[in-house]
Amino acid sequence: MADSAANNVLIRTERLWKTYQMGSAQVHALQDVTFEIQRNEYVAIMGPSGSGKSTLMNLIGCLDTPTEGKYWLNEKLVSKMKDDELAHIRNKEIGFVFQTFNLLARSTALHNVELPLIYSGVSSKDRTARAQESLAMVELTDRMHHKPNELSGGQRQRVAIARALVNRPSIILADEPTGNLDSATGEEILKLFDKLHSEGNTIILVTHERDIAASTHRIISIRDGRIASDEPNTPRIPVAPAAGSAS
Amino acid sequence: MNFRESIFIALSSLRANRLRSLLTLLGIVIGVMSVIAVVSIIAGLNDYVANRIFTLAPDVVTISRMEPIIESMEDWIENARRKNLYLADLDAIRDVCNHCKAVGASVGSSARIKYGREYVGSQIQGYTAEIPVILGDELHAGRFITQYDVDHARNVCVIGFDVADILFPFVDPIGKSVTIDGRPFEVVGVGKKKGSVLGSSRDNWATIPISLHQKIWGAYQSVQIYAKAGNEERLPAVQDEVRLVLRARRHLAYSAKDDFAMNTSKSFLQIWANISRAFFAVTIGIAGISLVVGGIVVMNIMLVSVTERTREIGIRKALGARRKDILLQFLIESAALALVGGIIGVAMGASIAMTVTWLTPLPASVKWWAVALGLFVSTSVGLFFGIYPAKKAANLDPIEALRYE
Numbered sequence: 256m257a258d259s260a261a262n263n264v265l266i267r268t269e270r271l272w273k274t275y276q277m278g279s280a281q282v283h284a285l286q287d288v289t290f291e292i293q294r295n296e297y298v299a300i301m302g303p304s305g306s307g308k309s310t311l312m313n314l315i316g317c318l319d320t321p322t323e324g325k326y327w328l329n330e331k332l333v334s335k336m337k338d339d340e341l342a343h344i345r346n347k348e349i350g351f352v353f354q355t356f357n358l359l360a361r362s363t364a365l366h367n368v369e370l371p372l373i374y375s376g377v378s379s380k381d382r383t384a385r386a387q388e389s390l391a392m393v394e395l396t397d398r399m400h401h402k403p404n405e406l407s408g409g410q411r412q413r414v415a416i417a418r419a420l421v422n423r424p425s426i427i428l429a430d431e432p433t434g435n436l437d438s439a440t441g442e443e444i445l446k447l448f449d450k451l452h453s454e455g456n457t458i459i460l461v462t463h464e465r466d467i468a469a470s471t472h473r474i475i476s477i478r479d480g481r482i483a484s485d486e487p488n489t490p491r492i493p494v495a496p497a498a499g500s501a502s
Numbered sequence: 503m504n505f506r507e508s509i510f511i512a513l514s515s516l517r518a519n520r521l522r523s524l525l526t527l528l529g530i531v532i533g534v535m536s537v538i539a540v541v542s543i544i545a546g547l548n549d550y551v552a553n554r555i556f557t558l559a560p561d562v563v564t565i566s567r568m569e570p571i572i573e574s575m576e577d578w579i580e581n582a583r584r585k586n587l588y589l590a591d592l593d594a595i596r597d598v599c600n601h602c603k604a605v606g607a608s609v610g611s612s613a614r615i616k617y618g619r620e621y622v623g624s625q626i627q628g629y630t631a632e633i634p635v636i637l638g639d640e641l642h643a644g645r646f647i648t649q650y651d652v653d654h655a656r657n658v659c660v661i662g663f664d665v666a667d668i669l670f671p672f673v674d675p676i677g678k679s680v681t682i683d684g685r686p687f688e689v690v691g692v693g694k695k696k697g698s699v700l701g702s703s704r705d706n707w708a709t710i711p712i713s714l715h716q717k718i719w720g721a722y723q724s725v726q727i728y729a730k731a732g733n734e735e736r737l738p739a740v741q742d743e744v745r746l747v748l749r750a751r752r753h754l755a756y757s758a759k760d761d762f763a764m765n766t767s768k769s770f771l772q773i774w775a776n777i778s779r780a781f782f783a784v785t786i787g788i789a790g791i792s793l794v795v796g797g798i799v800v801m802n803i804m805l806v807s808v809t810e811r812t813r814e815i816g817i818r819k820a821l822g823a824r825r826k827d828i829l830l831q832f833l834i835e836s837a838a839l840a841l842v843g844g845i846i847g848v849a850m851g852a853s854i855a856m857t858v859t860w861l862t863p864l865p866a867s868v869k870w871w872a873v874a875l876g877l878f879v880s881t882s883v884g885l886f887f888g889i890y891p892a893k894k895a896a897n898l899d900p901i902e903a904l905r906y907e
Contacts, residue, residue: 313901339824357816358817361515374823
C-alpha cells in the first residue's frame, strides 16, 4: 500500500473468504474479496440476493469474522478480534442503518438514539444532549419523545440514521435503507445520505437495486461471492420524486 | 450499561404484562409471605411470652414437683411418682439458704367466691407472706397477706381486679366479707389490673394465707416454692443451695437425677424457644419449597422473555453491547422481577400478621430483619434463577438475532 494514501484508507480487506459448512458440503459465501475504501467515500455494494453481499456487509460491520483473510478498519486489524472487542468496534466505528429500522419499540426516539452512547459509557446528561443534537441533524427534534409506532416509516428511518450518527462513527453502513419505504420517502432518505456525505461522512450502502446504487459515487458489484466489478459512478442528481426517479 | 436503565426496562416489561408477571411471581410471593407472617407472629409471641406470660423476675427460681413440660410417657410416669413438696421443705430451705433474699411457697385450688347474690369462679391461691414480694405483685387498694395473717391462719383475702369488679361494681370492697367455699373472708386488698393473656383474664383470683388454705383443702397437696436471690449473679448459688437441701431431704443417691424441677425465667423462655423453633423450621421448609418453585417459574418466564426479545438483543449487540452488558441487563431484570415479588410478599405477610393481631388474641410484630431477609432472599432467588436465561441472551449471535422474526 502506498504510504501517502495509507492514512486516508478507512477500510482495507485482503483476500477475504467466508465459508459455511452445510452438512458435508462447503459453501463459499465470499471468495478472495480484496478492496479498499477511502475516508469520505460514498459506496454502494450491489448484488442480487444470494450473491454474498449480506455476508460482506456482516464482515464490514464487524458482526462476523472472515474464515480467512484480513480486514483493517481505521488501521485496526479487526479480522482476528474476539466478540467483545468487535462489540467495542461496532460501538465506536460503525453506524448501522437497517432495512427494517430495528428501533426498540417500547422506547422513545430519543432513547433509541441514546442507546449506542449507553454502551460507550457516556454520562446520562451528555447522552441526552448528543442524542438531541443527532436528532436535530435529521430534523426530528419535534418528534423525539414519540415512540416508533407513532412515527411514519421515513421518520423511523431518520431516527435510525440519527442513532447511527450519534457516536460519530467512521462509517455508516446502510443495509437496504429504502427497502421498506415508498419511493418518495426513499428519495428523502437518499437525499439525507447525500447531505451526510457532503458533511464528511463515509457511507456504505448495501442494496440490490441499481436505482438506489446509482445515487452513490462508486459501485462495487458482487456476484457469486466475488467482486464482479468496482467502478466509479457519477451520481444522478436527486430530483423531486414527482418528476420520476430514473437516473 | 447502567443499573437505572436495566431496572427501568425490567419494571416496564413487568407493567406491560401485568397478569403474566403476577402469575410468575406467585411462588415467590407465597414463599416470602409465609416467612414474614410466621416470623412476625412467632416474634410477637416471643415478646408476649417474655413480657406477659413468664413475668418471673430474672433473679427468682421456682421449685416444683413436676417439670413444666413433659415430653414422653416415661417422663410422665417418673414425674407422677415424685414426692410432694411441703411447707417443711420450705422451712428447710429458709434455714440453709444463705444466698436467698426471700423464700416463699404457694398452693392453688379453685372455688367460688360469693358476695350477696353475686358470685364468680376463681383461682384461690394460698400464699406465704413473701410471695407478693418475690413475684412483684402490685396492689390497686388495701394490703397484702402478712406474716401475722399466715401465722394465725386469719380469714382474710386479697382479690383480683376482675373479682372486685364483678362482686363490688359500686362499692369499695375493702373491709367487706365475701364467702369462699362456704367460709367468710374479709377482703383486705385488691390487686392491680394485669389485663389478659391469650384471651384469658389474669385478674380473676383471690389469695388467702397458705396456712388457712391447708386447713380448708388439706396439707398434703404439693406446694410450689419460690426463692429470690436479690440479683441475677447470685441465682446459681441459690440454686445450688436449694438443690443440696432438697436432695438431702429426699435421700437421693449422688448419681440419681433431681426428682424436682427448678426453673428460672431463662429456662422457661428456653422451653418456649424450643417450641417456637419447631414451628419456625416447618415454615422455613415450606417457604424454601415455594421459593425454589417460584425461582424456576421466574427462570421459565425469563427464557420466554429472552426468546421474545431476541431481536432487541440483536439490536443492542449491533450497537455495541458486550456479552456482560446483556448478561447484566437480564440478571437485573430477573432480580428486579423477584424483588417485586418479595415486596408484594412482605406486604401480604405483614397484613396477614396484622389481621391475626386484630382478629385473635395472638399478638404479632413485624420485625425489620425479617422484612430485609425476605427481600434479600427473593432478590437472590431472582439472581440465581436468572443466570441461565441471561447467559442464553448474552451468547446470542447478533446476526441470527437481528434476523429473528
